[in-house]
Amino acid sequence: MGLLLGVGLDLVFADPRRGHPVAGFGGAAARLEKRIYGDSRARGAVFTGLCVGTAAALGVLAERGRRPVARCLLTAGATWAVLGGTSLGREGMIMARRLEEGDLDGARSRLSHLCARDPSGLDADALARATVESLAENTGDAVVAPLLWGAVAGVPGLIAYRAVNTLDAMVGYRGVRYERFGWASARLDDLANWIPARVTGLLTVLAAPSVAEDGARRAVAESWRILRRDGAAHxxxxxxxxxxxxxxALGVRLGGANSYGGSLEIRPELGDGRKPRVEDVRRAVRLSRAVTAGAALTAALLALLGRRRGTRE
Structure with missing residues (x-):
């Protein structure tokens, strides 16, 4: 009930503009980084362990001794704090409107809210592709993964996962400063998302009828085929x-050349369809919302099964 209520809170309120708990964690992590930073994997591992361990410990303490109603409300609050599905969808819709209006400068300036890709020089279709790719990937990070961790580990799982994901965004990128120091955060994020990413893929297959253009069955079959064939190519x-x-599911082809901070990356193409167009951005938002609904039901079911198993034992 707490997980479902938290999803409802996210739908209504989205992320707060000020005083977000995740931003508070990021600020504390940044201060700790200044104290212990060193160009080594060992220091990075200590930094990651302290941040994630502290977050998980706070979750354990918060849950301990709570009555059912209080625990439900606590879970709801933690779920709302770590989810980003509604804000993600809103960013997608902002991009869709600006692209539809031909406001390329506005769309380029807004792309940073979704990804770190260099938007300068991108045309409307390239911006659409960047948005579709970001919506697909971030649905896993911002929705499916935290809900699954909450289902199996409660409030500690919710908070610890968001800590891991935040650290990856802060120091996990490969660069001169963080190539060694950020290694532990990046690898831990990969590990924490390994199962959720695959669940996201399966939920996307099931949600394919929500964006089908040539029939629901065909959309499901094509999404499943491309997932199996191209899922490991990235x-x-x-x-x-x-x-x-x-x-x-969308019947498009993703991947290609991406620029990050002046560095060009050529990524394998995913899918057999046409290149994404502006009108596909709204479809991608609709698909993300359908996956979110599926993830909420899946997480609630997992939590219920875990509760029943614990009761029998």
Whole structure:
């Protein structure tokens, strides 16, 4: 009940503009980084362990001794704090409107809310592709993964997962400063998302009828086919599962050349369809929302099964 209520709170309130708990965690992590930073994997591992361990411990303490109603409300609050599905969908719709209006400068300036890709020089279709890819990948990170961790580990799982994901965004990118120090955060994020990314792929296959253009069965079959064929082609061990399933469901072809901070990356193409167009952005938002609904039901079912098993034992 707490997980479902938290999803409802996210639908109504989305992320707060000020005083977000995740932003508070990020600020504390940044201060700790200044104290212990060193160009080594060992220091990075200590930094990651302290941040994630503290977050998980706070979750354990918060849950301990709570009555059922209080625990439900606590879970709801924690779920709302770590979810980003509604804000993700809103960003997608902002991009859709700006692209539909021909406001390319506005769309380029807004793309940073979804990904770190360099938007300069991107035309409307390239911006649409970047948005579709980001919506597919971030649905796994911002919705499916936290809900699954909450289902199996309660409030500690919710908070610890968001801590891991936040650290990856802060220090996990490969660069001169974080190539060694951020290694532990990046690898832990890969591990924490390994199962959720594959669940995201499966939920996307099931949600394919919500965006079908040539029949529901065909959309499901194509999404499943592309997921199986192209899911492992992406350089990320997890993002490819989310993006390939979305490519099949939407009937588009994702991947290609991406620029990040002046560095050009050529990524394998995912899917057999046409290149994404502006009108596909709204479809990608609809698909993300359908996956969110499926993830909420899946997480609630897992939590219920775990509760019944615990009661029998």
């Amino acid at each position: 350089p990320s061990p997890n993002a490819g599962r989310c993006e390939s399933a979305a490519a099949g």
